[in-house]
Amino acid sequence: MKWSAGLLLFVLLLAIVGPWISPYAFQDTNFDAILRAPGFVEAHYFGTDEFGRDLFVRTLLGIRITLLVAVVASLVSLIIGVSYGAIAGYVGGRVDAVMMRIVDTLYALPFIFLVILLMVAFERNFLLIFVAIGAINWLDMARIVRGQTLSLREREFVDAARLTGVSTARIIFRHIAPNLLGIVIVYVTLTIPQAILVESFLSFLGLGVQEPQTSLGSLVNGGVKQMEAAPWMLLIPATLLAAMLMCFNFLGDALRDFFDARHSQ
Numbered sequence: 001m002k003w004s005a006g007l008l009l010f011v012l013l014l015a016i017v018g019p020w021i022s023p024y025a026f027q028d029t030n031f032d033a034i035l036r037a038p039g040f041v042e043a044h045y046f047g048t049d050e051f052g053r054d055l056f057v058r059t060l061l062g063i064r065i066t067l068l069v070a071v072v073a074s075l076v077s078l079i080i081g082v083s084y085g086a087i088a089g090y091v092g093g094r095v096d097a098v099m100m101r102i103v104d105t106l107y108a109l110p111f112i113f114l115v116i117l118l119m120v121a122f123e124r125n126f127l128l129i130f131v132a133i134g135a136i137n138w139l140d141m142a143r144i145v146r147g148q149t150l151s152l153r154e155r156e157f158v159d160a161a162r163l164t165g166v167s168t169a170r171i172i173f174r175h176i177a178p179n180l181l182g183i184v185i186v187y188v189t190l191t192i193p194q195a196i197l198v199e200s201f202l203s204f205l206g207l208g209v210q211e212p213q214t215s216l217g218s219l220v221n222g223g224v225k226q227m228e229a230a231p232w233m234l235l236i237p238a239t240l241l242a243a244m245l246m247c248f249n250f251l252g253d254a255l256r257d258f259f260d261a262r263h264s265q
Contacts, residue, residue, distance in 0.1 A: 004246075004247040004248075004250040004251045004254070005247075005251055007243065007247050008244065008247045008248070008251070011063060011240070011243075011244060012063075012067070014060060014063075015060045015061075015063040015064045015067070016064070018056070018057075018060040019057050019060055019061070022043055022045070022054060022056050022057045023043055024043070024053075024054040024056075024057050025057065026053070026054075026057045026058050026061045026212070026214070027053070027212045028053060028054065029051050029052045029053055030042075030048065030052035030053075030054075031051075031052050032052070033048050033052045034048060034049075034050060034051070034052045035047070035048060035049070035050060035226065035229055035230045036048040036052075037230075037232065038055075038232050038236075043056075044056065046059055046232065046236050047230065047232045047233070047236075049222060049226070049230070049233055050222075050225075050226055050230075055219075055232070055233065055236065058214050058219065059216075059219060059236060059237055059240065061213070061214055062214045062215045062216045062218065062219050062237060063216065063240065063244075065209055065213060065214065065215045066196055066199060066200065066215045066216045066217070066241075066244075067196075067244075069129055069130060069133065069195065069196075069199045069208075069209075069215070070133075070192045070193075070195035070196045070199060071192065071195075072130045072134075073129070073130050073131075073132075073133035073134040073137065073195040073198075073199070074134070074137065074188055074191045074192050074195050075134070076130060076131060076133075076134025076135070076138070077133075077134040077135075077136075077137035077138040077141055077191060077195075078138075078141060078184065078188055078191075080134065080135075080138040080141075080142070081137070081138035081139070081140070081141025081142040081144075081145060082141065082142075082145050082177060082180065082184060084099065084103075084138070084142040084145075084146075085141065085142035085143065085144065085145025085146035085147075085148075085149060086145055086146070086149050086172045086173075086176055086177055086180070087099070087172060088100060088142070088146045088149075089145065089146040089147070089148070089149025089150045089152075089153065090149050090153050090168070090171065090172050090176060091168070092150075092153075096146070100143075100146065103139055103142055103143065106139055107139055111135070111136045112136070112198070112201075115132040115133070115135075115136065115198070115202065116202070116205070116207055118132050120207065129199060129202070129208060129209075133195045133198050133199060134195075136194075136198060137191050137194055137195060140187070140191075141184075141187060141191070144183060144187060145180055145183075145184070148179075148180055148183055149172075149176055149180070152176050152179055152180075153176065157175060158171060158175055158176065161175050185255060186252055186255045186256045187252075189248055189251050189252035189255055190248070190249065190252040192248050193244075193245045193248040193249055193252075196216075196241070196244065196245060196248075197245070199215060199217060200215065200216055200217030200220065200241060201217065202217065203215045203216075203217030203218040203221065204217040204218070204220055204221045205221075206221065216237045216240065216241045217241075219233070219236075219237035220234060220237050220238050220241065223235070223236075223237060223238065
């Protein structure tokens with residue numbers, strides 16, 4: 001857990017501070033340095049692309065945007081999933097049955113194709129990426145929260161709040177939701193890599209972040225096109241993407257084990 005969190009923190013700090021180290025902006029072109037290999041020549045630490053743009057700065061920008069999309073999309077899924085699951089689990093009965101059948105129906109839909117259609121229909125709006133990816137991930141969150149709420153609603157503190165006349169909405173969001181914090185934190189750390197993969201997939205297809213901005217998926221797409229002439233264009237962003245996904249998954253597993261051990265005590 002420590003090395004995963006430490007590596008993620010290092011990558012985040014590098015993405016924030018790193019561009020200040022380089023004398024280049026992410027959109028600067030240098031036609032005298034096209035496809036230059038990584039090194040310290042003219043401070044092109046990660047080399048350059050087919051337009052002579054510095055890949056060090058563009059890679060760090062890609063990390064920023066990829067993480068921003070993933071975190072915001074995960075927050076969208078968190079808000080929708082926790083609210084939906086907590087209401088279904090607490091109210092129960094027919095309301096719960098109807099709400100969960102809606103979730104089952106949505107599970108059957110090919111969401112990735114719907115996201116692609118949305119991106120095409122709305123001219124690849126950057127803000128739409130957040131909503132689209134968040135709309136995919138909230139279903140799992142809703143099911144997990146609903147299952148936990150079913151057990152929490154029978155606890156003594158919920159019965160006490162109900163007997164004192166506390167409203168249903170207040171019980172859900174003031175008494176039940178805070179007790180879901182552990183499982184929600186664990187699941188968010190596992191949702192972020194899912195969002196990173198979806199964003200990278202969309203950008204790889206050219207449906208995500210558009211030029212002159214970039215993301216790790218866009219950089220991998222560009223690297224595939226230049227794989228033989230400039231393999232570093234593919235290896236560097238792909239390695240960083242794989243490392244980030246691995247760290248988030250390890251961190252999520254470690255947090256899950258921590259909360260399980262704490263709960264069993």
